[in-house]
Amino acid sequence: MSRWIIGAKKDFKSGLWCALALMTLLTAGLSAAPLTILLDAGHGGKDPGAVHHGVYESRVNLAIVKEVGRRLQSYGYRVAYTRQSNIYLSPSQRASMAKLYQRALVVSVHCNGSRYSSSRGVETFTCNGYGSTSHTLATKIQKRLVKLGLFKNRGVKRGNFAVLRQHQHPSALVECGFLSNSYDRAKLKSSTYQKRIAEAITQGIRDTALKK
Numbered sequence: 001m002s003r004w005i006i007g008a009k010k011d012f013k014s015g016l017w018c019a020l021a022l023m024t025l026l027t028a029g030l031s032a033a034p035l036t037i038l039l040d041a042g043h044g045g046k047d048p049g050a051v052h053h054g055v056y057e058s059r060v061n062l063a064i065v066k067e068v069g070r071r072l073q074s075y076g077y078r079v080a081y082t083r084q085s086n087i088y089l090s091p092s093q094r095a096s097m098a099k100l101y102q103r104a105l106v107v108s109v110h111c112n113g114s115r116y117s118s119s120r121g122v123e124t125f126t127c128n129g130y131g132s133t134s135h136t137l138a139t140k141i142q143k144r145l146v147k148l149g150l151f152k153n154r155g156v157k158r159g160n161f162a163v164l165r166q167h168q169h170p171s172a173l174v175e176c177g178f179l180s181n182s183y184d185r186a187k188l189k190s191s192t193y194q195k196r197i198a199e200a201i202t203q204g205i206r207d208t209a210l211k212k
């Protein structure tokens with residue numbers, strides 16, 4: 001009888017230690033959740049975005065995003081995409097995907113369009129709130145894009161986009177140039193320049209220096 005009680009006590013004690021060890025491990029796991037870079041190619045499907053002279057924004061965005069993803073993976077980043085084909089997703093659906101990750105950085109890629117064909121250049125948007133990381137991310141990406149020497153610098157701006165606003169992760173939205181401007185469009189539709197733009201965005205994300 002007494003041996004049974006001692007044994008039960010021992011079991012209880014070791015069970016308690018196991019539970020404590022498990023909780024410690026879980027807590028450590030939570031604080032060190034891996035970083036996912038969620039890449040969002042703007043528009044798609046029934047929503048082509050800006051279309052000028054046969055160049056579709058949705059296609060250009062996707063081509064750039066895929067190049068960014070490949071590059072980030074080669075640097076050891078975990079990469080996820082909101083879309084990898086020509087499908088329609090609402091802004092809320094895109095933001096919901098961001099919520100699936102415990103730790104993420106969201107980069108949405110777009111091209112601009114304007115009724116004024118003289119409007120040109122690159123600009124990066126950040127959202128109100130969610131700390132300084134969003135601003136750092138937007139600033140680093142913009143800096144790298146401007147450094148390419150291809151686009152006029154329109155600066156870092158604040159934008160109220162759902163894909164930036166409806167989740168808790170640091171995020172930025174890049175407008176890679178104007179499809180409505182012949183100079184920018186010539187760059188944006190070229191796969192060679194798309195790769196250079198993708199490289200700049202990739203380096204901007206790396207410059208943000210978040211722990212993987």
Ligand SMILES: [Zn+2]
Pocket residue numbers: 042043049050057110111112
């Ligand atoms: Zn767009």
